[in-house]
Amino acid sequence: MNKPAASDQKVLLSVRNLTIQVPVGNGTCNLVDDVSFDIMESEVFALVGESGSGKSLTMMAVLGLLPLPLRMTQGTIVLRGQELTELDFNGMRQVRGKKMAIVFQDPMTALNPVIRVGKQVDEAIRLHNPGLSAKQIRARGIELFRQVGIPNPEQRYDQFPNEFSGGMRQRVVIAIAMANEPDLLIADEPTTALDVTIQAQVMDVLREVRERTGAAMILISHDLGLVAEHADRIGVLYSGSLVETGTTEQVFGAPQHPYTAGLIASLPRVDQKVDRLYSIPGFVPAPDKRPKGCAFSTRCEMSRDRDACTHARPTLRSMPEGRHSACHYAEETESWAKAQAAARVVLDEVDDSALRQAAEPILSVQDLQKEFDVSRGFLGRRAKMKALRGISFDILKGRTLGLVGESGCGKSTLARVLLRLMEASGGQVMLNGKPLLTMQGSALRSARRNLQVVFQDPYSSLDPRMTVHDIIAEPMRIHDCYDAARVNELLAHVGLGPEALLRRPGQFSGGQRQRIAIARALALQPDVLILDEAVSALDVSIQAQVINLLRDLQAEFGLTYVFISHDLSVVRHISDDVAVMYLGRIIEYGSVREVFENPEHPYTQALLSAIPRHHVPEAERGERILLAGDLPNPLSPPSGCAFRSRCRHAVASCAQSEPELIERTRPHHQSACLRAEELSNPAKLAS
């Protein structure tokens, strides 16, 4: 897939000196600053950057859809020789949807909720094909639905968006985008809102429709792994400027800008466990507070405050092999990156799973159940949704259990039940040898001190009206043990200075807020910390900082973590043991190395195969297992094994009874698949 950008290829879209301004107070501020790039016919060009880098704005400007008061003040955009910036609104209408089309990030909101999906596709066809009859338009629309893999297209054509799952909606959005076979498809974080297995399906659909029509694609993403797998060439944006371009192999193989090198180094890898992740220090500056000189200079460990970096703004300059970099010292990057890689200490994992049976667990969960009453359907019949079924696991003091699964698998419900924010429907939880679920009153209050939580969303986890001091002091005030000195101490533990105390959450970035949330969770000196997607909302460079912090704190205070995440690479990096969940059940459980290296359950195998492996050459990446369909309705799961509806290895016996979670092939490695033995041994499966 990764073709080199041959010079004889024709340029499809050429963007030069694009600058986007927003009025700030009395002046203006450049959100996108002098960005130039070319896109060749039928290539996939990825625009990569963290939040606030200006990657989406750049594409909205290309489409002419920048919302006021943002304004493009400078630059040219040429599509197949046509200068787009000279067109007025109506002129652009002939381009939008016909020559360029876009797939937005969130399929849940991108479709009009009160209009049938078919009609929304029809509109797109009719606009640019005024001669077609209603019948022809509908036929074309249904054909599009078929092409993007929507089952029963005739029927589904007349449904409303709310009758579609997220993945299916994104297919509809793709159908709308492809309605007039555009030359350029813009995909703005097309899979970010979707689960891993659905993400793979959608990327597959995008590839198919593109290959069929020969359209070029701009893939906007923050996900380096995704980009590595799907892009031909990459442009890296940092704080409104393009800092590096090159082919995917060039950029990942030998980055020419320290920011790119840092990003790649801070990604956890699914095939190894390292002592510490590299992390870019600090955070992305606000657009009106960029440092003088190079915008990255304050975070750059290669710059070492050299004069050129702090005074002169580097421009994107040509490098050998058709690459570009905006670093004064781009030539040093390769050796600097190599030095960083060499500094990575790969941990030698010893199999300590036997340990689990030997010692007394700090947190022990046995056969935990949670049901929700849901009224549904005609006459409001009551139904029970089983959100958690027979969850059992043990965690030893000072260790980390990773809980992985897609949305709807019950992992967040599990966190809430453990925290007693919801009552369990059955089962038992022992915390420090005491039954947690039956505690009431003051016993519960004091038990809560030992079990604390850090949530996902750094914007919702802190009360916006409290100062940082009050936020961190709150748990102590609840338990009448307020101590101002302790607040300072906690703040220092998570790497923030005392000047933060009197400020409010609104003044902090996502990573800093998450640090504050961690400080609050540590205030009562808990034994166990539940981390519910605690790093999922953070940008890559910040995520590495917080992961390192969590590991440091664990080592310092002997903390035990329940680490809930959908990101398998991160789980691999931070966990000792891992439990994989599907539809409210654990379907595979064992030490992280065991499970990741010898997955027995086909669902685990599919999840692992979906992880982008940017560090492995394409040829060695192995087979990609594409799961069919969506998560079944949890109100009426399939009989027997709940996964069988999407399992390519399912046989008749799978429908009969639900397989137990037991050791099937190796000691201390449990799985819930009848065919685990064959599946873990490819040779046997073939026979």
Add this chain to the structure above:
Amino acid sequence: MLYFITKRILQSILTVFGVVTVAFFLVRLSGDPSLLLLSADATQEDIAAIRDAMGLNRPIWVQYLEFIGNALQGDFGNSIRQNSPAMSLVLERVPATLELALTSFAVGIGLALILGTIMRITRKVWLREAIMWIALARQAFPVFSFGLLMILVFSVGLGWLPSLGRGSWQHLVLPALTLGSYELALYLRLFNASLATEQRQDYVRTAYAKGQGRLQVIFQHMLPNALLPIVTVAGINLGLLLGGAVVTETVFSWPGVGRLIVQSVSQRDFPVIIAGVFLLSLIFVVINLIVDLLYSVLDPRVRF
């Protein structure tokens, strides 16, 4: 769906029942209705006799049960002032109230939708601001003083339209404009806010990205969504509208239910008050029921 309808109907019945109960006890709290029927020089015997005749000597809950029993048969007792059933007095006035309420509702919401759409279509900021500020200014005028100003200008000053009573269509113009413009202001603000919310939605971006023009996006995409909250609020605001009708009817001597209730309050004619309140709340509840059902047709996300 059937379940939902049954549930909503039961809820509605409960509401009307609650309203009537509140009205009954409020009225009983206010003192002895028998005193109203008698002249000031009535003797103790006279009072006792009339209390006995009216059944006021029995425990209050017996009286309440009897009242409910009669009310279920449509009997709210006789008017104390006029010797006819309270309910028939109220029913006589219903057509006038409905005429006023429906006309002004149509005027108000119709103009609100037109002006709101104009505000969204125009790129002239001053026009947008002007419409909004006029609407806000109208909302700051109490119904009665706005009505009086209308009378002052169009009846006293220009002599174009009659100021009092009901009869020809000319009689309807001033009251309907008074009440209708009040609603116009209310719905215009709401509609504008609702359109502004829709403007920020992602599906609007999708529509523009297809190559649709502003008018297409506004009419085909934003309007159907922006109308949904209007439908809900129109139902809830009905109470406000009926309340406005009470005052409007008084200002223009319009012979509707509202004016009847106000008159009955000053005459302490309690059976008529209760019957009137019952009828207005019945209208309110029935219309809200219809609105809810309508909503489930308009919004595919709501399915029962």
Add this chain to the structure above:
Amino acid sequence: MLSRLSFSGYFALLMLVLTLLFIFGVTMLPSYDPYGQNLAAGLLPPGGSSFDGRYYLLGTDQLGRDMLSRLALAGQVSFAIGAGAVMVSLVIGVTLGLIAGYFRGPVEMVIMGLADLQLSIPRILLLIVMAAILGPSPWMLAVILGITSWVAYGRVARGMALSLREREFVLAARAQGSTATWNIRKHLLPNVLPQMMIVGSYEFGQIVVMEASLSYLGLGVQPPLPSWGMMVSEGQTYLELAPYLAVLPSIALFVLVASLQFLSQAFTSENDSVDLPERIKG
């Protein structure tokens, strides 16, 4: 919050301050006498002088009472009743709304059922009946206006509480062992109050209108205490002879209510100019 105010917001604020200055300032004037009747000066137009040589800036009513003083005193009555009623309804509404939204379940059903019940009776009708029964003293008016106006706060507060209780900072506090009272006091209340102030400034205007309407119908403030609604009602009789009798209190009402509502609008108004430019480059 003030820094977000636009030009129109400042204009509204200025209007409110001037109205209050008028209402409370006039009573400090030496010739202030809202009750004194002057039979020699009945129905004098604004700027007129009576036979006995007294000058009336805003004229006199049918009993020869000074309109300027009466307007100011009536304004004080309206403002005081409005402020009292807003306090009462804010406290009731926020308390019930937060309780309903935080605890949910049967408590919520009862409270919101009560709110629906109240909404299904036109507020003015309820007020008419209550005023007729409980008697229209200014204090009683403030109380009944207050208890019939809590629903607006209650619904907004409940809506916000429903979302706040699921916010992660409240969940985190619960996981730390906080009680319901703690969460409502420390987290919910401070987060809903700013919104409640906006609702309050709008409702203040509505309550002034309600009180005026009641007084217009003869069920509100009772003579000899003046009130704007009553003055309009009295003026209606002399509409052709002395239109200013009804017009002046109407204007006073309008200015007070408009400034309150414009202020509330200025606080809520969002930047709704999110639209597309005519050209890509602009």
